[in-house]
Structures are given as structure tokens and as C-alpha cells.
Amino acid sequence: MDTKCAEFENEFSSFQERKYSILCNSGGSANLALLQALKNIGKLKEGDHIGFSALTWSTNTMPIIQLGMIPVPLDCDPERLNVMSDNLIERLKQVELKALFLTNVLGFTGDLEEIKKICEIRNIILLEDNCESLGTIVSGTRSGNFGLASTFSFFVAHHMSTIEGGMVCTDDDELAEMLRIVRANGWDRNLNSEQQFNWRKKFNIHSEFQAKYTFYDLGFNFRPTEITGFLGLYQLQFLASNILQRESNYKKLEEIIRTNDNLILLKHDHIDVLSTFAFPLLCRTSKLRDIYLSRFSGAGIEIRPMIAGNMQNQPFYRKYVKKIYDMPGTDFLHQCGFYCGNYPELSNADLEIISGCLYKY
Ligand SMILES: Cc1ncc(COP(=O)(O)O)c(C=O)c1O
Structure with a gap:
């Protein structure tokens, strides 16, 4: 250092x-x-x-x-x-x-x-x-x-x-x-x-x-x-434009989500710049999520759970913490959400593939 x-x-x-x-x-x-x-x-x-x-x-x-x-x-x-x-x-x-x-x-x-x-x-x-x-x-x-x-x-x-x-x-x-x-x-x-x-x-x-x-x-x-x-300095020069690109990618996919009531449209009206490195997707039910998960996997898109879900359900948490709180909102995110990556190099063809998975079931 x-x-x-x-x-x-x-x-x-x-x-x-x-x-x-x-x-x-x-x-x-x-x-x-x-x-x-x-x-x-x-x-x-x-x-x-x-x-x-x-x-x-x-x-x-x-x-x-x-x-x-x-x-x-x-x-x-x-x-x-x-x-x-x-x-x-x-x-x-x-x-x-x-x-x-x-x-x-x-x-x-x-x-x-x-x-x-x-x-x-x-x-x-x-x-x-x-x-x-x-x-x-x-x-x-x-x-x-x-x-x-x-x-x-x-x-x-x-x-x-x-x-x-x-x-x-x-x-x-x-x-x-x-x-x-x-x-x-x-x-x-x-x-x-x-x-x-x-x-x-x-x-x-x-x-x-x-x-x-x-x-x-x-x-x-x-x-x-x-x-x-060195890497951080180098990357900083691209940060501002990458953020804009990511935001624009997100907004393109959001237009499709808007037309599909299997999915819940995430709210960001209070946010001026939405800097996402992922497309978080939230289905109305966990059954619907299963369908979208297999669509994404079938299309060769890497997907992840909605980060660690309700943290209280993680094994380490149960081992060390006794008090458990009710967490309806986070449980819902855990059961019905997932995400895939959003990065500046995604081409129009890549975005098309993701879009193709987002149409209504
Ligand atoms: C919210 C949050 N905190 C902390 C971390 C840990 O960062 P790192 O992987 O650089 O240790 C992550 C990693 O993705 C994260 O999403």
C-alpha cells in the first residue's frame, strides 16, 4: 500500500x-x-x-x-x-x-x-x-x-x-x-x-x-x-459513464416489466440517479418465480437469489442470534425475488435475450 x-x-x-x-x-x-x-x-x-x-x-x-x-x-x-x-x-x-x-x-x-x-x-x-x-x-x-x-x-x-x-x-x-x-x-x-x-x-x-x-x-x-x-484509479475514469449506461439498461428492461403483471414494478421515484449493477426482479408468487428462474437459466443467463434474503434465515445467524423478528417484506423478497447482472458491456443482443425472458407467462 x-x-x-x-x-x-x-x-x-x-x-x-x-x-x-x-x-x-x-x-x-x-x-x-x-x-x-x-x-x-x-x-x-x-x-x-x-x-x-x-x-x-x-x-x-x-x-x-x-x-x-x-x-x-x-x-x-x-x-x-x-x-x-x-x-x-x-x-x-x-x-x-x-x-x-x-x-x-x-x-x-x-x-x-x-x-x-x-x-x-x-x-x-x-x-x-x-x-x-x-x-x-x-x-x-x-x-x-x-x-x-x-x-x-x-x-x-x-x-x-x-x-x-x-x-x-x-x-x-x-x-x-x-x-x-x-x-x-x-x-x-x-x-x-x-x-x-x-x-x-x-x-x-x-x-x-x-x-x-x-x-x-x-x-x-x-x-x-x-x-x-492502480486498478481503482484506472476504473474511476469510466465510472460516471458506466453508471449512466447501467441506468439506461435498467430502464429499457423496466419498460417490459411494466407490461407484465406477473412481475412487480420496483419503485424509484425518490431516486434521481439509479445506479444498478443488477436487474432485480420480483415475481408476484414464488411459483411464478420458479418459472422465470428456469427461463433465465434456459437462456444461459446467470442468476442469483435476492442477496442473502432474510438474513435471519441464514445458518450463521441462527447459530449466534436467538431473537428473531417478523419480516414479511423481506420474506417476500426472499421467496419471490432474484437478479441477474447489469453491466455496461451488455449489447443490444444481450438485452434482447434478457427481455425475451421477461414477457408475461
Ligand atoms: C451490501 C454488501 N455489503 C458488503 C459486501 C462485501 O463486499 P466484498 O465482496 O468486497 O467483501 C457486499 C458484496 O457484494 C455487499 O453486497
Whole structure:
């Protein structure tokens, strides 16, 4: 990790319009680093209740458990794929949340403005897992910029790819500094000289020799390599146009979905730019889904479940968490949804093949 990574971090901050970007070796690492850093600076502690979107990825939820906090799932609105403010209000009637680690699902989001307001009033730390929604703009604001910090993934097939890679973005000085400590072993080598001076003074570290192997707080080795930085910089130049292409692909297919009442038309009227890297498809029943799944497979299109479905049904979750909440919206997404890829290189012929699978049964 050297100058290319630093350059990529700076360029990414300009794109995302955030003060700090901290590059990690994956989106999952970014999530774990973020929660660890928040614990290290005392904003979170063991036993805190952390809300999360019931429809998300495993390594959004796992760090909550790994770091000794209590995961509290929030239901998602099937037509918007996401937690909406009323889902949050409902859950807050049952349990106080210290933080909400929201996922912006497959390029879509909930009503983030409202959610942000509720979090501010209730003193809940809002964090966004934006690994699936880089480039989406809601109410004039980039998704990922509504809360204290947000995370991104650059795994292959996401909006931009460094093969493996992830980022944490924040405007918060203290959190950014701690994230640089957490990312690399708990040491101070990636801090600026003023920050190093302060840490060394606080812990009586008087020589550079000693400072080399002084570890100030809990961390990991989540460092990317220069290859990650190089690829990220290279990919950034295509990001804006790729987002537009993906949005235009999505809107073409949406026109067909509109004509087929076997499928539920997803709502995104609150979203200014819809940055999807997938075509999420939602059938009215699970029986209908079976039909569309075999159509897609038959046409040679790779398909996936609606991410991890209702996370509470995952084996790891049942092993570690006893309290299970009712999750009708997310269960419906789990049973009736699936997705296939949406990427800029899809040709008209490819889109035709996908369209051919979307006509009414
Ligand atoms: C919502 C969400 N969070 C986190 C991750 C993890 O990212 P990575 O695969 O880069 O570890 C993903 C991966 O797809 C994701 O979809």
C-alpha cells in the first residue's frame, strides 16, 4: 500500500464528495474496520443494539456479531427493496438502536432523507453499506453521504472493480484517523506527522525505532496493494459513464416489466440517479418465480437469489442470534425475488435475450 492507493483514495473522495476515503482489501473488510473503529473511539460498545437491513450481504451483519454487539434486523419494503422510514419507526417501538447500519440494496435506496432525520432526532449513528449502490443519487445527495460513514465494494461485478477491494468514506476527522490505525495492525504508520506526534506523546513513545512496532488499538491487516490502487484509479475514469449506461439498461428492461403483471414494478421515484449493477426482479408468487428462474437459466443467463434474503434465515445467524423478528417484506423478497447482472458491456443482443425472458407467462 503506497502512493497509488493514496491517489485512488483522494480521487474517490472527490467523486463521492466526502472528506476522507480509506481503501481496504474488500467491502467486507471495510464493514468490519468501520465498526471496529467506532468501538475504538468509543462511539459504539459491546452490547449495543445495531439495526441493519434484513435484506443484505453476510459481511454487513457478521461484524455486528463478531464485535459483540446485538444485530437488530429491519424489514424491507418489497417495492423499494429497502428499509423505509416507517420500517425504522416500527422497530424503534420495540428496541432502542445505538446505530443503524443500513444497506442500500442493488442500487436502490429507502427514503434516506427521512431515515436521516429520524436518526438525528433519536441520536442513532447512521452508517450506510453502499457496496451495492455506488453512484446512486437521492434527493440531490449521493447514497453513502447520508450518515457518519459509508462503505463500498470494488469486487468484480460491482460498479467498479479492483478485483477485490473496498472503501470506507467519512467526513469525520477522528473516525478517519482511527480507520487508518484499524486498517493496518493498529499502528500509526499511515497517519500524518501531527497525528503520529499526538499518539506517541500520549503513550510515551520517544523513538522512531519503538514507534515502528507500537500498536495503539485493536486492528486488522486489511491493507490493499498498489495493484488495487492502480486498478481503482484506472476504473474511476469510466465510472460516471458506466453508471449512466447501467441506468439506461435498467430502464429499457423496466419498460417490459411494466407490461407484465406477473412481475412487480420496483419503485424509484425518490431516486434521481439509479445506479444498478443488477436487474432485480420480483415475481408476484414464488411459483411464478420458479418459472422465470428456469427461463433465465434456459437462456444461459446467470442468476442469483435476492442477496442473502432474510438474513435471519441464514445458518450463521441462527447459530449466534436467538431473537428473531417478523419480516414479511423481506420474506417476500426472499421467496419471490432474484437478479441477474447489469453491466455496461451488455449489447443490444444481450438485452434482447434478457427481455425475451421477461414477457408475461
Ligand atoms: C451490501 C454488501 N455489503 C458488503 C459486501 C462485501 O463486499 P466484498 O465482496 O468486497 O467483501 C457486499 C458484496 O457484494 C455487499 O453486497
